[in-house]
Amino acid sequence: MLRFIFKRVLWMIPALFAVSFLAFVLIQLPPGDFVTNYVATLAASNEIIDQNAADALRERFGLGEPMLLQYGKWIWGILVHGDFGTSFEWQQPVGDLVWERMALTLTLTLSTLVATWAIALPIGIFSAVRKYTIGDYIVTSISFFGLAIPSFLLALVLMYIAVVIFGQDVSGLFSDEYQNAPWTWAKVADLIHHLWIPVIILAVSGTASLIRVMRANLLDELNKPYVTTARAKGLSEFRLLMKYPVRIALNPFISTIAWLLPNLVSGSIVVAVVLNLPTAAPLLLQSLLAQDMYLAGAFVLLICTLTLIGSLVSDILLAIADPRIRLE
Amino acid sequence: MTEATTNAGPPRLEVASQSKLIWWAFRKHKLAMAGLIVVAILYVIAAMPGFFAINDPSAQNARTPFHPPEAIHLWSDDGFVGPHFVPSKLKRDPDTLAAIYVPEPEKAVRLVLFGHGYSYRLFGLIETDRHLFASSDPKQPFFPFGTDRLGRCVWSRIMQGAQTSLSIGLVGVALSLIIGVILGGISGYFGGRIDFAIQRVVEFVLALPTIPIWLALAAALPQDWPATLQYMMITIILSLTGWAHLARVVRGRFLSLRTEEFVSAARLDGCSEGRIIFRHMLPSFMSHIIASITLAIPAMILAETSLSFLGLGLQPPTISWGVLLREAQNVRSIATAPWLFAPGGAVVLAVMALNLLGDGLRDAADPYNK
Numbered sequence: 047m048l049r050f051i052f053k054r055v056l057w058m059i060p061a062l063f064a065v066s067f068l069a070f071v072l073i074q075l076p077p078g079d080f081v082t083n084y085v086a087t088l089a090a091s092n093e094i095i096d097q098n099a100a101d102a103l104r105e106r107f108g109l110g111e112p113m114l115l116q117y118g119k120w121i122w123g124i125l126v127h128g129d130f131g132t133s134f135e136w137q138q139p140v141g142d143l144v145w146e147r148m149a150l151t152l153t154l155t156l157s158t159l160v161a162t163w164a165i166a167l168p169i170g171i172f173s174a175v176r177k178y179t180i181g182d183y184i185v186t187s188i189s190f191f192g193l194a195i196p197s198f199l200l201a202l203v204l205m206y207i208a209v210v211i212f213g214q215d216v217s218g219l220f221s222d223e224y225q226n227a228p229w230t231w232a233k234v235a236d237l238i239h240h241l242w243i244p245v246i247i248l249a250v251s252g253t254a255s256l257i258r259v260m261r262a263n264l265l266d267e268l269n270k271p272y273v274t275t276a277r278a279k280g281l282s283e284f285r286l287l288m289k290y291p292v293r294i295a296l297n298p299f300i301s302t303i304a305w306l307l308p309n310l311v312s313g314s315i316v317v318a319v320v321l322n323l324p325t326a327a328p329l330l331l332q333s334l335l336a337q338d339m340y341l342a343g344a345f346v347l348l349i350c351t352l353t354l355i356g357s358l359v360s361d362i363l364l365a366i367a368d369p370r371i372r373l374e
Numbered sequence: 375m376t377e378a379t380t381n382a383g384p385p386r387l388e389v390a391s392q393s394k395l396i397w398w399a400f401r402k403h404k405l406a407m408a409g410l411i412v413v414a415i416l417y418v419i420a421a422m423p424g425f426f427a428i429n430d431p432s433a434q435n436a437r438t439p440f441h442p443p444e445a446i447h448l449w450s451d452d453g454f455v456g457p458h459f460v461p462s463k464l465k466r467d468p469d470t471l472a473a474i475y476v477p478e479p480e481k482a483v484r485l486v487l488f489g490h491g492y493s494y495r496l497f498g499l500i501e502t503d504r505h506l507f508a509s510s511d512p513k514q515p516f517f518p519f520g521t522d523r524l525g526r527c528v529w530s531r532i533m534q535g536a537q538t539s540l541s542i543g544l545v546g547v548a549l550s551l552i553i554g555v556i557l558g559g560i561s562g563y564f565g566g567r568i569d570f571a572i573q574r575v576v577e578f579v580l581a582l583p584t585i586p587i588w589l590a591l592a593a594a595l596p597q598d599w600p601a602t603l604q605y606m607m608i609t610i611i612l613s614l615t616g617w618a619h620l621a622r623v624v625r626g627r628f629l630s631l632r633t634e635e636f637v638s639a640a641r642l643d644g645c646s647e648g649r650i651i652f653r654h655m656l657p658s659f660m661s662h663i664i665a666s667i668t669l670a671i672p673a674m675i676l677a678e679t680s681l682s683f684l685g686l687g688l689q690p691p692t693i694s695w696g697v698l699l700r701e702a703q704n705v706r707s708i709a710t711a712p713w714l715f716a717p718g719g720a721v722v723l724a725v726m727a728l729n730l731l732g733d734g735l736r737d738a739a740d741p742y743n744k
């Protein structure tokens with residue numbers, strides 16, 4: 047088991063390097079650089095920067111150097127000093143801007159994961175056990191609808207309903223008075239109070255597909271001889287269900303962490319932009335558009351790392367739950 | 375199988391080809407059949423959006439901003455008069471200057487089936503001005519789904535957007551299928567070290583969160599590129615991450631088929647590798663691939679919609695469902711004009727129909743499914 051984990055962790059190192067390089071190449075892709083953009087923005091407000099000043103700026107940011115050298119410096123700074131570089135646009139170290147937002151992103155993603163499972167498990171079991179009843183049909187149609195609705199559309203509809211019917215603004219994660227306040231218990235309570243709306247929105251599509259998975263897997267198990275044997279021995283239906291088939295059908299749930307996490311992070315980006323959440327997403331979008339490359343690079347790198355860790359965790363959990371996988 | 379057993383007896387079932395068996399199994403699946411019908415209708419619309427549109431989708435109209443949807447009436451006060459609608463006139467609220475539309479029942483305008491409207495090119499070739507529906511009075515346009523802030527007809531724009539959004543799904547899936555089948559096939563057929571290398575790449579691609587990657591790639595596209603080039607680039611970006619799932623499916627199938635007797639027989643007969651793959655193995659999991667494709671199209675449609683919604687996908691004046699939903703981006707505009715959600719309804723309908731269709735196909739293509 048330890049060897050398996052060790053091998054998996056070792057495998058993550060080249061993957062992380064690949065991710066960081068990918069992130070760097072991606073943010074270098076747009077034609078021009080931050081200074082070109084900056085000059086264009088200033089020109090739009092009738093301020094002209096001459097060529098020399100622009101070149102001086104490039105020199106200061108190290109933008110004239112070849113890409114590989116820039117990448118080397120960047121990754122060296124992260125590895126050795128934990129320094130992600132300086133954001134051009136904000137004139138602040140990237141680290142200061144990133145961590146709180148990444149922490150909120152992580153909170154949002156993990157709460158969504160828990161919510162997804164908490165909703166999907168019982169409903170999936172219900173719809174498998176009561177196959178082809180009215181309840182099953184209702185659940186099936188709702189889950190297909192949940193799969194089909196883009197999360198940002200759901201966010202917009204909820205916002206519309208909240209504003210028009212309840213006269214409430216549901217955007218953001220904090221009330222006004224806590225926006226810039228230091229962390230206290232009251233602020234955490236305020237966060238929880240606001241968090242559930244994006245969590246529900248994000249959980250819908252994941253829940254829908256997990257219900258389908260759970261239902262299909264449980265249906266496969268329910269007709270197996272061991273279930274009949276247990277029933278013949280007089281086990282109560284509920285205990286029988288929980289003890290054997292559900293446990294086996296849970297397997298795919300664990301393996302879905304691997305793809306659920308990247309999906310959730312992706313989905314949360316669009317929703318966060320719509321709901322104006324102070325997570326990584328809106329800042330990432332803004333930095334990509336402004337070609338603020340170290341900031342964008344840090345976000346892309348951290349989000350990708352998060353998902354790689356997610357897939358590592360799911361592999362380990364899966365190996366613990368199912369000995370057959372370890373042996374391969 | 376009721377059909378097979380009732381009228382022709384066993385011979386019919388025995389000689390039925392694989393595709394016929396799948397069709398029989400598929401037909402029993404009511405929801406999937408409904409999905410098939412909806413998908414067929416949507417793609418007919420996507421093939422000739424001009425015919426289903428009512429007003430020119432790009433034409434702005436200063437006299438009809440945020441015009442509410444109009445209903446089709448069959449009866450007026452004097453009894454049955456056929457399909458018509460009640461036009462309204464733009465008035466301004468004297469205090470707030472907000473637009474108010476006052477219906478004018480005495481001016482009811484008839485709707486003509488296959489009537490004349492604005493002229494467009496059918497399939498991009500034939501110039502015509504026939505539409506499924508047209509207002510009989512060109513001065514009184516008909517807006518079944520209302521208008522946006524520039525007075526453009528939402529219904530017609532949805533029809534036009536269907537072409538872009540639905541075809542992006544098809545082209546993107548076709549691209550990812552090509553990459554996926556080639557890489558997955560190589561990986562599953564040869565196995566060993568090549569398999570290991572390709573599988574690590576697939577895992578890596580699957581582990582990447584798609585939206586940040588798409589955002590970064592899409593931000594790299596110059597906003598002033600011509601629409602067709604932009605369209606091609608967006609589909610390529612979408613399929614860059616979409617192929618991994620298909621590669622995985624194909625590989626799994628290849629791995630399980632590699633040791634089957636009929637493949638060994640073909641190999642012993644001296645067939646070339648290419649012939650074994652394309653003549654013997656591919657047909658036996660074609661149905662499964664088709665089902666996977668059907669399930670991949672809606673994912674592409676949702677992706678394009680999200681990207682365009684964020685302003686990083688297709689750019690106006692190109693019309694796609696995602697571009698249309700940008701109009702509904704802030705609470706103020708949707709609070710005054712909730713009908714701007716209508717393109718979202720189109721997205722949900724298309725994605726749901728494709729999912730149901732794919733689900734039914736997958737069940738029908740599985741020979742062990744009862």
